[in-house]
Amino acid sequence: MAGRTLFDKIWDDHVVEKLPDGTCILYIDRHLVHEVTSPQAFEGLRLAGRRLRHPEATIAVVDHNVPTTDRSLPIEEPQSRLQIETLERNVREFGVPYFPLRSRNQGIVHVVGPEQGISLPGATIVCGDSHTSTHGALGALAFGIGTSEVEHVLATQTLLQKPAKNMRVTVEGQVGPGVTAKDIMLAIIGTIGTAGGTGHVIEFAGSAIRALDMAGRMTLCNMSIEAGARAGLVAPDQTTFDYVKNRPYAPKGEAFEQAVAYWTTLASDPDAVFDREVTLKAEDIVPSVTWGTSPEDVLPITGLIPDPASCDDPARAASWRRMLEYMGLEAGRKIAGTKIDVVFIGSCTNSRIEDLRAAAAVAKGRKVAPGVRALIVPGSGNVKAQAEAEGLDAIFRAAGFEWREAGCSMCLGMNPDRLTPGQRCASTSNRNFEGRQGPGGRTHLCSPAMAAAAAVTGALTDVRELVPAEEPA
Amino acid sequence: MRAFTTLTGIAAPMPAENIDTDQIIPARFLKTIERSGLGRHAFAGLRYEADGSENPDFVLNKEPYRRAEILITYDNLGCGSSREHAPWALLDFGIRCVIAPNFADIFYNNCFKNGILPIRLPREICDALMGDARLGANARLTVDLERQVVCRPDGTEIPFEVDAFRRHMLLEGLDDIGLTLRHDGAITAFETKRKQAEPWMPEIRKTADGESGTSQKV
Numbered sequence: 001m002a003g004r005t006l007f008d009k010i011w012d013d014h015v016v017e018k019l020p021d022g023t024c025i026l027y028i029d030r031h032l033v034h035e036v037t038s039p040q041a042f043e044g045l046r047l048a049g050r051r052l053r054h055p056e057a058t059i060a061v062v063d064h065n066v067p068t069t070d071r072s073l074p075i076e077e078p079q080s081r082l083q084i085e086t087l088e089r090n091v092r093e094f095g096v097p098y099f100p101l102r103s104r105n106q107g108i109v110h111v112v113g114p115e116q117g118i119s120l121p122g123a124t125i126v127c128g129d130s131h132t133s134t135h136g137a138l139g140a141l142a143f144g145i146g147t148s149e150v151e152h153v154l155a156t157q158t159l160l161q162k163p164a165k166n167m168r169v170t171v172e173g174q175v176g177p178g179v180t181a182k183d184i185m186l187a188i189i190g191t192i193g194t195a196g197g198t199g200h201v202i203e204f205a206g207s208a209i210r211a212l213d214m215a216g217r218m219t220l221c222n223m224s225i226e227a228g229a230r231a232g233l234v235a236p237d238q239t240t241f242d243y244v245k246n247r248p249y250a251p252k253g254e255a256f257e258q259a260v261a262y263w264t265t266l267a268s269d270p271d272a273v274f275d276r277e278v279t280l281k282a283e284d285i286v287p288s289v290t291w292g293t294s295p296e297d298v299l300p301i302t303g304l305i306p307d308p309a310s311c312d313d314p315a316r317a318a319s320w321r322r323m324l325e326y327m328g329l330e331a332g333r334k335i336a337g338t339k340i341d342v343v344f345i346g347s348c349t350n351s352r353i354e355d356l357r358a359a360a361a362v363a364k365g366r367k368v369a370p371g372v373r374a375l376i377v378p379g380s381g382n383v384k385a386q387a388e389a390e391g392l393d394a395i396f397r398a399a400g401f402e403w404r405e406a407g408c409s410m411c412l413g414m415n416p417d418r419l420t421p422g423q424r425c426a427s428t429s430n431r432n433f434e435g436r437q438g439p440g441g442r443t444h445l446c447s448p449a450m451a452a453a454a455a456v457t458g459a460l461t462d463v464r465e466l467v468p469a470e471e472p473a
Numbered sequence: 474m475r476a477f478t479t480l481t482g483i484a485a486p487m488p489a490e491n492i493d494t495d496q497i498i499p500a501r502f503l504k505t506i507e508r509s510g511l512g513r514h515a516f517a518g519l520r521y522e523a524d525g526s527e528n529p530d531f532v533l534n535k536e537p538y539r540r541a542e543i544l545i546t547y548d549n550l551g552c553g554s555s556r557e558h559a560p561w562a563l564l565d566f567g568i569r570c571v572i573a574p575n576f577a578d579i580f581y582n583n584c585f586k587n588g589i590l591p592i593r594l595p596r597e598i599c600d601a602l603m604g605d606a607r608l609g610a611n612a613r614l615t616v617d618l619e620r621q622v623v624c625r626p627d628g629t630e631i632p633f634e635v636d637a638f639r640r641h642m643l644l645e646g647l648d649d650i651g652l653t654l655r656h657d658g659a660i661t662a663f664e665t666k667r668k669q670a671e672p673w674m675p676e677i678r679k680t681a682d683g684e685s686g687t688s689q690k691v
Contacts, residue, residue, distance in 0.1 A: 016663040018657055020637045025656055027663055029674065037556065039506035048650070053660075056676035064503065079504035086506050097677045118677060130579060132554040144579055146557035147508075148586035148649070156653045158660060162636075194491055195549040198578060228552065230578050255673035262671065294491050315547070319490060412554075414500040421523065431553060433495040433520045 003269025010141040016245030023050040029123035033060040035087040037128030041151035042090040060098040068404035085138030107380020107406040110134040110348035117247025121236035121263040129342030133224040137217035165275040167200035171208040173282035181216030185287040185292035190298030208282035215354035226295040235267040290445040292323035307331035342425040343455040347411040350428035355448040362452035368400035369458030378408040426454035475588040476646030481615040482542030486603035493553035498562040512565030523648035551580025
C-alpha cells in the first residue's frame, strides 16, 4: 500500500461512514462560530426542532461586525448590533461556549482558536469562514463552510464530504532579511494562481516552512484559500507541540503526552504520493506587494507594474487594464514609491503578537508620514494585553499609529473601519478584491513589516531599505 | 430545498475570471440574519453607481438579462469568502444555474445546498453559450439535470458531468441533515470508538463570562 499524506491520515481518522457513491460522513472535532454566518443556521435548527449535538465541541465569538474602538460604548450600527445580539441569544438558547465582546479572550475567530488551544493538531476544524484554513498551521484539517453546512455540523457534528486531492508546496532554503511568511505565501499564490489549489488540500513543506514559527505558519495556511485550496496544512512538529502545550483548552499532563504521541504519527509518509507538487526556492522570494485586485497579482517590491500591452492573452490584458484603472496605477512604473493613504495592520492573516513585534521593529523611533492614517488592530484581547506588556503599544502610539481593540476591522468593510472611495491602503489582510475594504478602496497586500514601512514613509517601500540587513525584520 | 429538474431561461453572459463572492454580495450586506432579500444587492458594486442609480452598462441591468435565470462566466467563479449569502443573493435575484469552466470549492458546494446547479464546461463552450446568451430573450437555454445536458437555442445538446450524489439530492430537493441523521447510529458508534482511541481530546467547557481564569499565552 502506498504511503499516506498528512491529509489522508487526518481524513481517514475522521470518516464515520463511506456512502456507496464515495461521499463520506466526516466527523468534526471543533466548530468555531461567529455572528455573520451562523444566524440562519441556528434559525434552521429552531425551525426543525433540532438541538446541538455537541455544544462542548463548539465555540462562539464575535469578530466581523465589532467596532475596534472603546468596548464600553454601545454598538451604534443597528444591524451589527442585531447580529451580535442574535448570536448571544443563540449561544444562550443552544448552550454554546462563548467569548463575549468584553472578554479578554474575544478576538478574531482564527486567532482565538489556536491561542486558546481549542484548535489542535490532527483535529477536523470547521467554521463558516473561508479563512478557517488558518488552523491547518497546527496540522489540523481545517476548512471554511457555508451556512447550510454550519447548520449541518451543529445538528450532526459531521459533514458530507468527498476527499480533496493532495498538493504539496515545498519551499527549500533560507529566506533573506525582511522576507516573512506573508511574502512566501504571496509568492506561492503568484506562482500557482488563485485557482491553483482548487479541489486540493495544500501541505506546505521544506526547510523554509519548518523554520517558521506558528504565527508564520498560520499566515501561510490562512491564505491557502487565496490560492483556491480547500485547506492548508503544516505537519505538526516540536514547534507545534511547544505552542500547544499549556494553552487553556489543550490537553494537560499525561493526556498531552498521549496526544503528542499520536500527533507525531501524522506526518506524510516518505512514499506518499501527491497529485501535484510545486517547489520554490526561498532565496528567490523578496518582500512582496499586490498591485491588482486578485491576490495572484503579486509583485516583488522591486518590480514594475505590469503593462497590458505586453500580455499575450487578450482577456487577461483586458482584465489587467480594468485592474489598473480601479487601482489608479500606471503600467510600467515602479510599484515602490506608490503613495498610500491608509495602513492597516491586523486581520486573521497578520494580527498575532509576532506580527505586531515585526511592525513595531520598523515603527520604533519613526513617525507615521503626514496625511497617512495607520491602524494597528490586535487579533485578540490577549494579543493586545501581551503587546501592551511588551510596550509595543507605546512604540506605535509614539509613532502616531492608532492602537485599537480586537476584531476583523478593516479587512472586510463590515464594521466602521473601512476605506473611502479612492483611498489606497497598505494592508496586512488577505484579499485585495474590489471594494473589499470599503467601496472604491484600493488594497495592496503586504507583510506587517512592509505595512509599517509604508506607514512611516507614506509610500509602498522596500522594508529592507529601512531595516539594516543584519537585523532580523 | 427546492428541487432542480429542468430549467429553461434567459442566460446572462459575464465574461470575467475570478468573480469573487465579495463582488456577488459585498460584506456590508451580510448583516442580515435572514436568507432572503439579498437579490437587490447582488453584484451591488458593479450594478449600481455611487449615487445608487443603476449602471446601464452592467449586464443584469439590461433587458432581457434582468430576468436571467442562468449566469455564464469564465474561470474561478465564487472565489474568496465562504459566505453563503452569495448563492442566496443569486437565488433571490432569480439565478438557478451558473455555468463556468470551473468554480471555487466552497461556492460550488454552497450552490448545491440552495438548489442552484453549478455546471462546469470548457471555456470554449462557455464562449459559445455566451454567444447564445447575447442573442437575448429568443435564445433561451434549457438545462436538464435529469439527462445532464444543456440544450442550446439551435437544438444542439451539450452534456455535462455532475457528482451522482449531489445530482440526486438536487433532483429530489433533499435536506442533507435529514439524510445524515439517518446514520445517527454510526455517528454514535464512531464517537464511542474515538473517545477510547483519543481520550485526550478535551471538551470545551461553557464559560459564563468567557474568562477561564487561567493566564493566557498568545
